[in-house]
Amino acid sequence: MLIEDPGFWRAGAISTTLVMLVVLVFLTIDSLAATRAGSARVPNYDVIDRQIGYAYDWSRGYDMPVIGGAEALFGRDDSLAEATALVARGKLVIQSRACMDCHTFFGNGAYYGPDLTKAWLDPAWSAIWMPMTGASTREEAMAQFLMHPDRYPTWSRRMPDLHLTRAEAEATVAYLKWMSAVDTNGFPAHFGRSEPGG
Amino acid sequence: MYRSQRLALRYFTAAITLFGVMTAAGLLSALYYVEPSLLYNVFDFQMAKILHIDTLVIWLLMGFIGAVYWFLPKELGRETVGIALAEVLFWVFCAAVAVVAAVFILVQYGASNQFSMWFINQGRKYVEAPRWAAVGIVIVVLTFVYNVTMTAWRARKMTGVLWVLIIDLVPLTVLYLDAFPQMTNMSQDLYWWWWLVHMWVEATWEVLIGCLMAWSLMELMGTSRKIVEAWLYIEVMLVLGTGILGLGHHYFWIGTPQYWLGIGGFFSALEPLPLLGMVVHAVYDAGAHHMKTTNRPAFYWVLAEAFGNFIGAGIWGFMMTLPQINLYSHGTQWTVSHGHFAFWGAYGCGVIAMVYLVLQHTRGTTPLDSRAWKWSFALLNLGMLGMVGGLLVAGIAQAFYGRAQGGSTLQAFVVASENHWFQSGMYARLVFGILFSVGYVVLVYDLLAIGRRAAIAAPPQASVA
Numbered sequence: 116m117l118i119e120d121p122g123f124w125r126a127g128a129i130s131t132t133l134v135m136l137v138v139l140v141f142l143t144i145d146s147l148a149a150t151r152a153g154s155a156r157v158p159n160y161d162v163i164d165r166q167i168g169y170a171y172d173w174s175r176g177y178d179m180p181v182i183g184g185a186e187a188l189f190g191r192d193d194s195l196a197e198a199t200a201l202v203a204r205g206k207l208v209i210q211s212r213a214c215m216d217c218h219t220f221f222g223n224g225a226y227y228g229p230d231l232t233k234a235w236l237d238p239a240w241s242a243i244w245m246p247m248t249g250a251s252t253r254e255e256a257m258a259q260f261l262m263h264p265d266r267y268p269t270w271s272r273r274m275p276d277l278h279l280t281r282a283e284a285e286a287t288v289a290y291l292k293w294m295s296a297v298d299t300n301g302f303p304a305h306f307g308r309s310e311p312g313g
Numbered sequence: 314m315y316r317s318q319r320l321a322l323r324y325f326t327a328a329i330t331l332f333g334v335m336t337a338a339g340l341l342s343a344l345y346y347v348e349p350s351l352l353y354n355v356f357d358f359q360m361a362k363i364l365h366i367d368t369l370v371i372w373l374l375m376g377f378i379g380a381v382y383w384f385l386p387k388e389l390g391r392e393t394v395g396i397a398l399a400e401v402l403f404w405v406f407c408a409a410v411a412v413v414a415a416v417f418i419l420v421q422y423g424a425s426n427q428f429s430m431w432f433i434n435q436g437r438k439y440v441e442a443p444r445w446a447a448v449g450i451v452i453v454v455l456t457f458v459y460n461v462t463m464t465a466w467r468a469r470k471m472t473g474v475l476w477v478l479i480i481d482l483v484p485l486t487v488l489y490l491d492a493f494p495q496m497t498n499m500s501q502d503l504y505w506w507w508w509l510v511h512m513w514v515e516a517t518w519e520v521l522i523g524c525l526m527a528w529s530l531m532e533l534m535g536t537s538r539k540i541v542e543a544w545l546y547i548e549v550m551l552v553l554g555t556g557i558l559g560l561g562h563h564y565f566w567i568g569t570p571q572y573w574l575g576i577g578g579f580f581s582a583l584e585p586l587p588l589l590g591m592v593v594h595a596v597y598d599a600g601a602h603h604m605k606t607t608n609r610p611a612f613y614w615v616l617a618e619a620f621g622n623f624i625g626a627g628i629w630g631f632m633m634t635l636p637q638i639n640l641y642s643h644g645t646q647w648t649v650s651h652g653h654f655a656f657w658g659a660y661g662c663g664v665i666a667m668v669y670l671v672l673q674h675t676r677g678t679t680p681l682d683s684r685a686w687k688w689s690f691a692l693l694n695l696g697m698l699g700m701v702g703g704l705l706v707a708g709i710a711q712a713f714y715g716r717a718q719g720g721s722t723l724q725a726f727v728v729a730s731e732n733h734w735f736q737s738g739m740y741a742r743l744v745f746g747i748l749f750s751v752g753y754v755v756l757v758y759d760l761l762a763i764g765r766r767a768a769i770a771a772p773p774q775a776s777v778a
Binding site: 119120121124125127128131132135136138139142143145146147149150151152156157160199202203204206207208209210211212213214215216217219220221222223224225226227229230232233234237238239265269270271272273275276277280283286294297298299300301302303304305306307 | 345346349353357358359360362363422423424429433435438441495496497498499500501502503506542543546547549550553554558564565566568569570571573574576641644646649711716717721722723724726727
């Protein structure tokens with residue numbers, strides 16, 4: 116019988132794999148174009164000097180980033196080149212300190228610390244850390260916390276002191292702000308819009 | 314015994330040693346959840362986690378490489394080509410792993426510059442090893458590919474299993490090259506990172522373990538090559554037919570287009586099919602031989618591999634990868650539950666089966682049996698099931714209270730983590746982790762002792778080549 120012949124299944128294995136690979140190549144070409152910085156889904160790095168929100172989009176049926184007017188990060192109005200360099204440095208900080216081995220980014224990483232996909236938008240910065248650090252802005256509170264996390268504990272699980280310099284802390288804040296503007300198909304759902312247990 | 318097979322024994326020794334390091338680092342990682350102030354600012358969670366997951370990858374990889382070095386001369390009837398180079402690189406590999414582990418323990422992390430990427434920590438999950446070590450792994454794997462292909466070439470012989478293995482080694486090697494880039498754009502960084510992680514774990518490794526299982530079944534049960542090869546092709550067709558686009562379930566939320574929700578959801582739902590096929594195959598073979606074998610430990614670990622792969626990778630994966638569920642389960646301990654079950658079922662059990670299979674030849678004992686292997690089998694599998702259960706309970710609490718109800722903020726994360734279901738789950742994981750560790754100790758004892766007494770009583774038969 117044909118199905119007892121290994122050659123029949125070999126041909127099936129080869130043809131199935133090739134078809135799937137070709138489809139994946141086409142999808143990859145499209146996905147890379149759709150996710151380049153400056154595309155509709157992934158904003159350019161100078162978005163760090165704009166207001167960013169996260170609101171339910173009724174036409175799409177999930178939460179979407181909302182890009183608003185000017186809002187200079189750390190009071191600087193960076194050029195595209197300066198913003199790109201700052202965000203690139205932020206990614207290097209995130210890798211050099213292995214942030215992904217405690218936190219998740221877009222839900223990927225480790226689960227000891229909270230997900231950082233929309234960390235820039237977290238209400239805790241203004242509710243907890245701005246009063247705690249005495250900072251007058253969200254980004255300043257974030258930078259202070261990142262430089263000295265052991266000074267500002269809020270829970271039994273504390274972030275370790277990873278010896279970030281001021282420049283590294285600012286770059287990390289810039290990275291988190293940029294990342295919050297990426298369209299993630301609604302992940303995480305209704306971020307910050309409802310109270311836990313409510 | 315061929316030199317290639319002696320090298321296999323060294324790889325197995327290294328693999329089982331790293332299995333122990335992985336277990337110890339895993340226990341430490343579990344402890345932080347119940348005692349968060351543990352070693353604060355001295356040796357924090359992320360470093361224990363890195364040691365846990367990196368040694369996981371390396372012990373399994375070493376187990377696979379060892380198994381191939383064992384089977385290759387048997388399959389081709391000749392010594393492995395380039396074996397001297399492979400022997401040298403084994404020690405280089407071990408030294409590199411030791412140096413990287415020492416750097417992770419003593420240095421831990423560096424400043425935000427390329428020096429850190431090259432010499433300290435790259436900070437990308439599973440591929441944290443600095444670039445110099447990644448270069449070393451590429452050289453070891455390339456040598457391994459050279460050994461396999463040139464041995465087949467010189468032997469002027471090619472079997473179906475070898476064809477599949479050699480073709481599989483090409484993407485396995487190429488995909489690892491993604492261990493090097495440092496990209497700013499997280500969406501694209503994760504896009505390629507998942508090519509490496511998913512295509513290794515849910516595609517090329519599945520095919521590789523399929524080849525090893527094919528050789529094992531021929532040896533353990535005397536299954537005919539024709540049947541084994543037909544099954545292997547079916548498995549390749551189904552694994553790659555579902556797994557290549559099943560990659561899409563990692564692209565739901567990283568910034569990639571919405572069409573991945575449908576593609577990833579659909580093909581992920583099909584991914585359990587090949588794993589179910591492996592269960593059918595294993596049960597059929599076991600039934601056909603009335604569960605009779607001269608190597609019960611290897612046989613039971615093969616069965617555990619088939620069932621563990623199907624339930625851990627297949628069912629547990631299916632449970633959480635539909636986009637409607639994944640929106641809430643993604644990035645919680647639910648994922649950890651799936652990860653533990655899948656790695657253990659798909660690969661951990663398989664490598665242990667290989668080691669027992671080889672030990673029967675080196676000890677010259679027939680049948681190979683002991684009381685200790687049953688204890689280690691029970692303790693390891695019970696420990697794993699308990700950990701998986703605890704993590705699942707904790708993960709569902711996080712998905713419900715932290716994500717669905719709380720909206721994933723820091724406050725929601727804290728509330729979910731303080732929830733009694735989460736806390737109970739993490740304590741259960743720790744307790745069953747200790748049970749698993751005891752199982753590991755018994756396993757090591759058994760691997761050292763099994764068959765030795767019988768071998769002394771009755772001199773070994775002709776060595777198996």
